[in-house]
Amino acid sequence: MGSVPPRRNKMRRNEMIDWDDAFENMAYIPGGAAMPGQWAEAAAAYRAEMARAGRLQENLAYGDGAREVMDILAPEGDSRGLVVFVHGGYWRAFDKSSWSHLARGCVENGWTVALPSYPLAPEARISEITACITSAVTTAAGQVSGPIRLAGHSAGGHLVTRMMCQGVLPDAVATRLARVTSISGLHQLGPLVGIKLNDTLRLTPEEADAESPAAHDPLPNVPLSAWVGSQERPEFLRQTRLIEEVWALKGADVTAIYDPGHNHFTVIGALEQPDSPLTKEILR
Template identity: 60%
Template sequence: MIDWNDAFDNSGYVPEAEAIRADWVQQAARLRDELLPQGRAQIDLTYGADPREVMDIFAPVGTPKGTLVFVHGGYWHMMDKSYWSHLAAGCLAHGWQVAIPSYPLAPQARISEITQSITAAVRNVADQTKGPLVLAGHSAGGHLVARMACKGVLPDDITQRLARVFPISGVHHLTPLLQTTMNDTLQLTETEALRESPVELDPAPGVPVTFWVGADERPEFLRQNRMAAERWAGKGADVRSVYEAGQDHFTVIGSLAKPDGPLTQEVIR
């Protein structure tokens, strides 16, 4: 029998996880402190009625070439946008604008409601920008951006602007979460798990998707990445699958902070 608590226990297998998270907070604050005096950071912009439906937008020098929306993780019940500002640095260096939303968290919000919040955030960004949009998300955020790439979630005019969606270490098959103690917080039902699992849904036509995961992550995250890529490729999606060598669940997103990082290059390509 599979121990699903263990399968999803990323922190338990990365001893330095807490130190990495603390470093994220410091790096993120430094980037905000750098960009705010330059007028290149807008903080706590409202996109919905919930107090957590706010986002930060970071602008490059000059007219943006496009906009990246980055959706954070935390198993739908932890953290907020303030941890991740530094991940905008790589794309900013290439002339891309970056939006990072917070969103309501479980148990106050169901996962289906969180999906609706991210839909609202993406629509808000699309309404205020021109040019291509790229969506990226990590862990639970990977699930949420994959949901944005599902058929019928976003309006057609926004879907047509999606240059690429890349879920990073995403949770695309939610049914196993029913067997975890985490579900005491998430309160998933079997019906909701099926309706919110990208692997059970159809991809939006014409949207390129890169399913990205660290090669050193927990076997469950490798399985989920493979399952999502195979299911969607089988349905005709333009799919790329990447298993980044030497990266675990916490280090895999770090290259977004670097202009020459592989994730940054995936955005701008």
């Protein structure tokens, strides 16, 4: 796969898994605490640049809630289609304003990029967030013609993979879906039920199963790229292998890519670069 060939990592079985630690990222990333502030600064600078160029549409509503809004960033000249990027934050943090700069790579390749905010836990359940992203993608699709590509990071990787499950998107939108890229995504939510994070998420075992992409059938003829940093926590590597193996058995075209040298936070930086392997993967 270009300069980042797919490979598999083996994990040892562990009879006693500390699931709280398994989903912890910040403590294992040097300088991780400073990164959200850096993202926000870079995002604000890129929004200002795009606003000066007249290529930014801010706060387009896709629903009635205060957080049910999106920004749309347009390329110079004619658009080749739509990319929707869904941010992460364990369904409980951040909004679109921290990630605008990650649209640059796709925009400079001629694609329109939509970045939605969405309601957060605990006010919203994950099933409700899924419904909001369905509305966001549908609304964005009405603004931009051509093929649709979805990408999301972490919880956003879960949400875009949910969009690829049969019966989620309206048929008119699903037929335009050209590729989904889940970056460090979560595809099996059952392990979250018993950890401290679930005090906020309020997942029941039934909702965890219903909201797990691995438990559903994928849309036919839509490729999935499952991208993850090679230095991420073992659970995120496992989640990547899981969706590759489960959906491949269901006939899906799934490629798993383990990005050398990157962790859960640094893996998304390549989206700023129009010629990076990650940007190319989203658009291929």
